[in-house]
Amino acid sequence: MKNIKVLGTGCANCKTTLKLIEAAAKNKGVEIQLEKVEDIQAIMGYGVMSTPGVVVDGKVVHAGGVPSQDKIAGWL
Amino acid sequence: MKTYAMKLPHTQPRTFLIIAAALWFGLYQTLEQLSYSIVNALSVGKGSHLYDTLQFFFYDTPKVLMLLVGVVMVMGMVNSHFTPERTRALLSGRHEGVGNVMAALLGIVTPFCSCSAVPLFIGFVQAGVPLGVTFSFLISAPMVNEVALALLFGLFGWKIAALYLGLGLSIAIVAGFIIGKLRMEHHLEDWVRNMAHVQATVSADELTLSDRIEAGFSSVREIVGKVWLYVLAGIAIGAGIHGYVPAEFMAGFMGSENWWSVPLSVLIGVPLYSNAAGIIPIVEALLAKGASLGTVLAFMMSVIALSFPEMVILRKVLKPALIATFIAVVSIGIMLVGYVFNAVV
Numbered sequence: 001m002k003n004i005k006v007l008g009t010g011c012a013n014c015k016t017t018l019k020l021i022e023a024a025a026k027n028k029g030v031e032i033q034l035e036k037v038e039d040i041q042a043i044m045g046y047g048v049m050s051t052p053g054v055v056v057d058g059k060v061v062h063a064g065g066v067p068s069q070d071k072i073a074g075w076l
Numbered sequence: 077m078k079t080y081a082m083k084l085p086h087t088q089p090r091t092f093l094i095i096a097a098a099l100w101f102g103l104y105q106t107l108e109q110l111s112y113s114i115v116n117a118l119s120v121g122k123g124s125h126l127y128d129t130l131q132f133f134f135y136d137t138p139k140v141l142m143l144l145v146g147v148v149m150v151m152g153m154v155n156s157h158f159t160p161e162r163t164r165a166l167l168s169g170r171h172e173g174v175g176n177v178m179a180a181l182l183g184i185v186t187p188f189c190s191c192s193a194v195p196l197f198i199g200f201v202q203a204g205v206p207l208g209v210t211f212s213f214l215i216s217a218p219m220v221n222e223v224a225l226a227l228l229f230g231l232f233g234w235k236i237a238a239l240y241l242g243l244g245l246s247i248a249i250v251a252g253f254i255i256g257k258l259r260m261e262h263h264l265e266d267w268v269r270n271m272a273h274v275q276a277t278v279s280a281d282e283l284t285l286s287d288r289i290e291a292g293f294s295s296v297r298e299i300v301g302k303v304w305l306y307v308l309a310g311i312a313i314g315a316g317i318h319g320y321v322p323a324e325f326m327a328g329f330m331g332s333e334n335w336w337s338v339p340l341s342v343l344i345g346v347p348l349y350s351n352a353a354g355i356i357p358i359v360e361a362l363l364a365k366g367a368s369l370g371t372v373l374a375f376m377m378s379v380i381a382l383s384f385p386e387m388v389i390l391r392k393v394l395k396p397a398l399i400a401t402f403i404a405v406v407s408i409g410i411m412l413v414g415y416v417f418n419a420v421v
Contacts, residue, residue, distance in 0.1 A: 009194065009195075009389065011192075040194055040195065040198075040392055040393075041267060043195055044195060044198050044199070044202075044271065047199075048195060049160045049161065049164065049192070049195050049196050049198075049199035049200075050159075050160045050187075050192045050195065050196065051192050051195055064159065064160065064187065064192070065187070066298075068294075
């Protein structure tokens with residue numbers, strides 16, 4: 001099971017990103033473990049400067065802005 | 077035909093841009109004529125208040141929306157060159173002075189959302205960008221942005237847009253320079269100072285022209301989708317004022333004769349928060365009622381550049397003394413701009 005984390009301090013774009021990933025996983029029938037990281041120290045620990053950032057299985061795959069549908073499908 | 081047109085940005089990006097630009101300019105030229113045709117067709121008495129109001133509305137709405145789409149599209153493409161990572165690499169190791177000027181300029185072209193302010197701030201400091209230079213970026217990025225400039229240009233002409241650009245940059249450069257000179261590094265929260273120093277590197281994924289066009293489209297969808305309602309409301313208010321409210325209504329209160337009007341505007345503006353699109357309708361209303369330009373610009377800058385929610389987020393990384401200095405230096409800069417404007421214009 002993939003572990004996906006969305007990094008962000010709770011702005012609108014972060015929430016959209018979370019919802020998009022959730023919906024995409026449901027559509028594809030892929031089981032994922034989705035987490036939201038809001039603590040700024042933890043976010044900085046990933047070396048991400050622009051939120052929302054996305055971490056898949058411990059690896060940063062995206063930073064800054066809402067990811068496109070294609071990109072999300074690629075992670076799943 | 078339709079599918080061909082849809083594919084054009086991908087297959088022939090250059091041709092697409094030329095055709096789109098030509099269409100945009102052609103359409104823009106016809107807007108004024110069009111607005112008169114619409115109002116005349118409505119059989120409203122020429123020269124009446126209603127005629128003025130409607131003509132203003134039908135001219136300004138498409139004009140401002142077209143400007144907004146055009147500018148956001150171009151800036152979306154330009155922004156794709158300046159990721160925060162690249163900006164950081166450009167700024168790391170710069171000295172104060174040149175660094176402040178570069179940071180303020182990069183603040184215009186680097187995509188920035190106020191919710192990213194803190195991660196960006198830490199990322200910059202961590203990579204060895206001097207504190208004052210980081211502040212120059214942090215002040216310029218929200219204040220001098222393409223939406224504010226496009227709206228100012230569309231509603232008040234290029235002179236006011238250019239003045240806003242020049243003064244916004246000056247405040248960012250000078251305020252950052254002063255904060256740098258005050259040597260306040262020890263007023264960063266401890267965990268920020270203790271973070272490991274990182275090398276500023278750029279992961280180079282090269283984008284093609286059609287990728288950049290796609291980036292432009294997506295910023296148009298995102299930004300114009302968010303602000304068009306504000307713009308419409310603003311123009312409607314502006315149109316009403318244009319037709320009905322007597323000028324000089326605000327002159328006694330926010331006119332240039334009152335020395336206290338500038339500090340008062342800043343005092344009211346600092347705790348308020350709005351983006352550029354939300355504040356410009358108010359600016360238009362105030363100006364049309366006879367408030368002086370310097371006072372109104374000071375109000376607008378203080379609303380956009382300084383806000384209570386942003387300070388709450390910044391408090392996680394800055395100690396109170398540094399936040400207070402930041403607010404004080406930027407407010408004084410904005411007030412100076414207000415006074416200079418009132419004296420000159």
